[in-house]
Amino acid sequence: MRPGRPHDRPATRRGPTRRARRVALASCGALVLLLTACTGGQTTDASPSTLPPHVSVELRQLRSDVASRWAQVMITNDGPTALVVGGVRVDDPRFDGPAERINDRESTVRAGSTVAIPVQLPAVACPAPDDATPTVTLDWSTTDASGTATARLTDPLSFVPPLHARECRAQALEAAADVTISAFTPSAPGQPADLSLTITPTGDGDAKIVAIHSTNLLTWAGHPNVDYPLDVVITGDGTAPVEVHLPMIPLRCDPHVVQEDKRGTVFNVDIELDGEPGQIQLAAGEEMRGHILTWVGQWCGFPN
Structure with a gap:
């Protein structure tokens, strides 16, 4: 038998060698990368009853929507993967019922983009509280999660208060x-x-x-x-x-x-x-x- 060399010592039970530790760490790193690739880099910390992270919503009315009494639910997706939106419903005590999605379909909101989903505004409810807070309820899904979320809906152009005032006035005129x-x-x-x-x-x-x-x-x-x-x-x-x-x-x-x-x-x-x-x-x-x-x-x- 050849004389032994320092690195040819029999393995002991004192713990893994440096080389073994390096191999183990590399394997763990590869596994993390593989899992990240499989999920598209997105964590699954969104509850089915809340909007996924990096998703925001607001309500706007375009000039072309006035005559038809439509509004647009603007959904912005700043996350890393696409968001698919199905049913959309807006609830606001200033209206006599929910404003629901006009088209029965699904919309894909790609990463880094905004999609406008039209809803039909119902008749106004008169009177109504001045400090009403609208909410939106929508069905959503990503590659690894799905749910039905309800969130507060902002009105950045504040079009609802004057619309409500005008139409309540028109009802009174009737x-x-x-x-x-x-x-x-x-x-x-x-x-x-x-x-x-x-x-x-x-x-x-x-x-x-x-x-x-x-x-x-x-x-x-x-x-x-x-x-x-x-x-x-x-x-x-x-x-x-x-x-x-x-x-x-x-x-x-x-x-x-x-x-x-x-x-x-x-x-x-x-x-x-x-x-x-x-x-x-x-x-x-x-x-x-x-x-x-x-x-x-x-x-x-x-x-x-």
Whole structure:
């Protein structure tokens, strides 16, 4: 047998050698890397009843959403992996029921991105507390977890309070009168079209329809860029319906303004109710909106 050398000593039970320890540590490191790769680098510390880490939510209303009374739940995912969102419901005591997702589908919010999910706003609840706190409940899943979470929903542009005030005011006005955009008659280029309002007293109160505003697209012949005075007084003694004819012309003839129109046919109307001034909104229906935009294009001479 060859003479022994120091590193050829028989193994003792005093513990692993340095080389063995290095091999063991390397193996553990490889296992950690493997597990991290399998989970996409994401820990599973999210409870099924809370939003995953790095996910935030807020509520906004786009200009194009006003006429249809939609809002958008904005979901931002700052985490390392994609988030899949299914059902979405917004609860707010200022509305008479939940605002629910319009499309029955799933949305993928990729890492580092934001997705807007539209919800249909229900009728407002009047009265309602001024300090109401909306929440959103959504079904979510990632590659390694899933759940249904409820979270506080911020309103960074604060669109809900004025919307609630306007629509509660409109509900109160309905006790005295029904105010509608009832007809539209187009005109030849250079001549005003006719937009008709019908104001029908309901016999349950007094009110005054003071004036109607121009929009970013439409204004009034003889009253450009200012309010068109109406001064229709409604009393609760059975006053007959009143029809008002408004001489309407385009405020501008930029093709991109018509093509990108969002609120051109939504009119602000000044009213007085129980002696208190306020404002409501009147929006043309989708069919009438299409007729108005077509007329603007013809009036302005846009190419077909």
